[in-house]
Amino acid sequence: MRTTTAMKLGATAAVAALALTACTAPADDISNADFETAMSTPTTISMWAWAPGIENQVAMFEEAYPAIDVVLENVGQGGDHYTKVRTALEAGTGAPDVIQLEYQYVPSFVLTESLLDLAPYGANDVADQFTPWTWSQVTNGDAVYAIPQDAGPMGNLYREDILAAAGITEAPVTWDDYAVAAEAVRNQTGSYITALSGNDAGSFLGLVWAAGAAPFSYDGVETISVDLTGPATQEVIDYWQDLIDRDLVSTDPSFTDGWYQGLANGTLAGWLTAAWGPAFLQGTAADTTGLWRAAPLPTFDADNPIAGNWGGSTLAALSATEHPIVAAELAKFINTDPEATLKFATEQFLFPTRTEVLTSPEFAEQESEFYGGQRVNEIFAEISATVDTEFQWLPFQDFVAASFVDTLGKAISEKGDLSAGLAAWQDAIVTYATEQGFTVQ
Amino acid sequence: MIAGTVPTSRQILRNRRRHPRDRRSLLLTALVWLGVAYFLLPLLWLAIASTKDNADLFTTFGFAFGDEFNFFNNIVDLLEFRDGAFWRWTGNTILYAGASAVGATALATAAGYAFAKFEFPGRRFIFSAILGSIMIPATALALPTYLVFSSLGMVNTPWAIIIPSIVSPFGVYLMRVYAEDSVPNSLIEAARIDGASEVRIFFSIGVRLMVPGMVTVFLFSLVGVWNNFFLPLIMLSSSDLYPLTVGLAQLQALSTGGGGSTAVFSTVITGSFISIVPLVVAFLFLQRYWESGLADGSTKE
């Protein structure tokens, strides 16, 4: 293909326009010719991800682009993974081309200019395939920093039999209902209705998110705001303080051996969790098949339910990659190819971010024996539609997550003063941000 | 202590008389065997746990066998885990620990011999610097070492583990003390009078007499690297290069990780059990050597 003069002119105009509107002008959109050349040149590209079974999607990609060889590596998950990525970036060698990146970490990597802006690689063309709130998490203005892979809108998984034994036959709709149910479950069966765990900032912030609060903001440059002590967050804190004080919820740490046992043996009658939770629970508490049910998260305002999100990931290309076209296409292909994304949803139990998959019969109509034949996916798909799009993250998520454990998390574990813990968390974040040179509003 | 006036430890060991048998103390024996139980029971638990599946692990009594004998299934799971990652990790561990221990022993033997048998400018100062370095925390070094290696493009290679690990200040100390005690000056003088070169004296007299000390340094370096978690954790990013410690820790993290985790408790436990066997065996077989090597190192201040 020859580049025509018109295309050149158009490109020049586009560059000029971008230079006027953005301070850092992204590269011009790549041409089809460049794309074809890149994707047919034998290339080895590396990706670090921990999503189970992602080798399936990689294989589909390699089949679609036989010239490309993808080396997939699992270097750990969550904090360990990011530490490894950071370390490799710092070293300047050994960093992968594409990484799995959870939503809450996107701004942290944008800050250090580690992510490739995917907009010139046609990322905006796929924007309307995704649920709006996941897309808003990976973009800033016109820039697209990652492609959503899976999500974790939060719901309520509970033991129908235990709640029934306590006289609760309907899933609690409001938080007030939930408190009543918690008391009944505790008094009649001795179980806790759920655990509020102090070791994971993500699940707590999911609850905050679902209360319509947006405690963090970041302008993409150097101004942030932190408002953890605002009324919406305070409402969440007061609610749980009350349940903890009345010994109606456990505060055991999540994902520990004892916690697994609690879910398996019924000392925990429920789990407020994300959309990836149902499949996970099924693997952990296999002996309780048929006893569980899924429902939306309780809400403060029954007429106007808002949902929150906990977890879920994206794929992002690192700006240091030597093969930006291939890296961008890998991230995009895996998360937009109909076959690949359907397989994610139906076989690997990652909760979809593409509306097409969310509404596809293969996904939505799956009936789960573990949940008494419920269409669990459909329930979570409905929740997904109500997730608030305003929630943002701070560009130093590692610190936010680590300091949570030392402040509010500690207060939760010790069944202490949650408000004081929250205030300590707020202070720690503001102090750190100021030290690091941010303008804190 | 002045050399020559005190018999070497090896001579004492040889001369030492045994206590008569009839003076055994029942109380002492009972106390020590209680201690032995404390040290061995956890390992017994590990051995038994490696024969259980995930469900039995959490539901049956720790020191009783589970409902089924699952050891071989666990081994198969372990072998199949990520296309044999466990064996790659084992191979890496052997490579890193073996190469580092050989290197550390060679360097420490040469340096220890030189400190013990030669007078040269800077001897005292250099030796104190080496000894003092034992107190430097691993992180203080690991971080800048990491940055140096990364600027050389050597992070995420076996060299990033092996090169820092061949520095063994304690090994130099041990070999110096050992050389002082077990290589008689008279032998060296005699060889010099016979016209042997210093290199020849070192290899044919020094090294030969220092073998138990070398085994000690070798074994303790081997354990140090075999068991090291921190250095490979920061230096390596591709799991193909992991040693057992980092690999097992990652495997364990899979179980406790949250979203999308897989419960592989029985695999981790079986892997842990198998990973400790080689070192335990090495220590048992080489006990005679390292005990006499340590005997010398520990008598000096």
Place this chain on the structure above:
Amino acid sequence: MTTTSAIPHVRRGPSPHERKLVFTAYALITPFLVVFTAMVIAPLVYAGFLSLFQTRLIGGEQFVGLANFGKALTDPVFLAGVGRMSVFLLVQVPIMLGVALFFALAIDSGRLAGSRFSRIAIFVPFAVPGVVATMMWGYLYGEDFGPIAQSFRAIGLPAPALLSDDLILFAMMNIVTWSFVGYNMIIMYAALRVIPTELYEAAEIDGAGAIRVAWSIKVPAIRPAIMLTVIFSIIGSFQLFTEPTLLAAIAPNVIGTSYTPNMYAYTLAFRFQDVNYAAAVAFILGFVIMIVSYVVQLSGRRAEARR
């Protein structure tokens, strides 16, 4: 080190022979020194250099002199870690070394049935990697399914929450004690074996009891070996990393990312990308270790001098 067993020679101008000896000596230590310089001295100097700067997420790098050290000395997170390790040191090290000394003396006394086996059995945990030891004890501690909890319940007692905030430091002490009693015992035992028997046989003939002989003859005789184990234990305690890092996976609400100073330095450097402050923290930790070791050695010598 009081001994100089190098072949003595008369002081005069260096003869060709002496020059050759000096050359040989340097040739022998050079391989070690090269690696030592590259892997210890150079990184240390580099870390010192790094610690004088500050890199902020916004605003980049600037020279700040000793500000990082000042910050560390008032950093509650760092000080809390040092505090925890001090408790660890004061409680765990005496227990571990006391137990090790007891075993060493018991085995050396020759009044033990199966002494060779006990010696090996006590030593074996040293060959178990800290990673494996911690995972293993983590399961043993488990509140619901661990054998310790099972045993307590079997005799009708409530299971202790070994992984709770109150007890986890002790749970950790136990793991380290389990791992290293054998190592320290062997060092002490090796030293006991080379005490000339004449030293205490006379006392035994005079009718001194075994305990008195052990306490007033054997223990003083192996003072250097004990001092060695004390210094190594101090260094090891302050540098604790593997055990708390792995326990954090099963007790994530108790062990944060800054539980020990070493974990804090690691978190700062590799998670928060603050290599400058991390270098300063590691340096101060090194100073603390040196000072404590020095004080211990000094008081050990004083005690000896007073005898």
